[in-house]
Amino acid sequence: MHLAINAYFWNRPNTGSGQYTRQLVYHLDRLVRDLEITLIYPQLSGQHIPQDVPPDVNIKCLPLSAGHLGKVYFEQITFPRACRNIGADIAHVPYWGSPLQSPVPLVVTVHDVTTLIVREYRREINARLYNALVSASAKAAGHIITDSQASKRDIVNHLAVLEQNVTVIYLAASLAYKPQQELLVDMTILKKYDLPDLVLAGRKPQEASNRYPDYEGLINKLDLEDHIHWAGYIDEEDKPAVYRAASSFAFVSRNEGFGLPPLEAMSCGVPVVTSNCSSLPEVIGDAGFTLDPDDERQIAGSIIATIVQEDLAANLRQKGLAQAANFSWEKTATETLMVYDQLVGQ
Known part of the structure; x- marks a missing residue:
């Protein structure tokens, strides 16, 4: 079987779609000997070719025009045309951006329909x-x-597709997320980010908007400037050490197709406090606190409990590691291959 993959996000491993594309290709390539994989990569002028590609995975770079229209043209015209030209048996778009028409059987991964x-x-x-x-x-x-039962329900309801045309395949945390510390490496990384009591990871919004509240104003109002630190963007390779240094991980989100960060935290042995919305209860199970995202008092109390109650924290660490072990990229790749086989065999 010859598989063509839309590699638009390949060189963006800091994105969820980039991580998914890479891990899927790595594990399909390692697990399936009779599968030929070709990455169809849209390349801007002067841009690097795809990095960290397994040696026996083919790469076909095609010119990409800058801007949103260039991306749409690649998705709708360039990618399906390339699938035909290379003689692919099946195509996979690993994010919500598939073509209206495809010359070969087509699989699309819709992680969520948040937009x-x-x-x-x-x-x-x-x-x-x-x-x-x-x-x-x-x-x-x-x-x-799709990544979860919650996302499947949303897809069926909002895209009006039949349930039997949607398969749930869970994602996983990479093997780098583990509880065992690498002492010198971890110490160096923590010093790099100068981490104090409470860390807000990720880029700080430049201003308040419909999407982002006025975080800075709230921090100042509560007189917490000396206790809260915006770590900014955390490099992918640094994230395991940052997780391992945490006493508690809070991820209070309303919409997640899967929710990799809580799974990564559990894989590192960190107690998790998260929402009872969308896919998060599927990922967490009974291994953490899943709470109403509007109940600030309960969320704050749970975070405090994971920090001050050592017995509770130890129990959640054990449960979290056991829960995280239920997810693996090998399982993701195997179940994805079954979808390919089923579609090609029709």
Whole structure:
């Protein structure tokens, strides 16, 4: 079987779609001997070719025009044309951006439909137009893969596709996320980010908006400037050490297709406090606190409990490691291959 993969996010391993694409290719390549894989990579002028590609995975670089229209042209025209030209048996778009028509059987992974559900993501006309395009193209795909039962329900409800055309395949944390410390490496990384009591990881929003509240104003109002630190962007290779240094990990999100960060934290032996929304209860199980994201008092109490109650924290660490062990990229790749086989065999 010859598999063509849309590699738009390959050189962006700091994104969820980039991580997913890489891990899927790495494990399919390692586990399946009779599978030929070709990455169809859109390349801007002067841009690097795909990095860290396994030696026996083919790469086909095609020119990409800058901007949103260039991305849409690649998805709708360039990628399906390349699938035909290389003689692929099946194509996979590992993010919500598949073509309306494909010359070969097509699988698309729709991680979530947050941009349809959350109003703030569809205020601009370009966002609404793109949502309409990729919604129609997902319905035209041979099969849809998604990350959770919660996302499957959203896809069936909002894209009006049949349940039997959507398969849930869970993701996983990479093997780098483990509880065992690498003492000197971890110490160096923690010093790099100068971590104090409470860390807000990720880039700080430049200003308050419909998507982001006024974090800075709230911190100042509560007189917490000396206790809260914006760590900024955390390099992927540094994340395991940052997790391991934490006493508690809070991830209070309303919409997640899967929720890799809580799984990564559990894999590192860190107690997790998260929401009872969307896919997060599926990922966490009974191995952490899953709470109403609007109940600030209960969230704060749970975070404090994981820090001051050592017996509770130890129990959650054990449960978290056991829960995280239920997810693996080998399982993800194997179940994805089954979808390919089923579609090609039709």
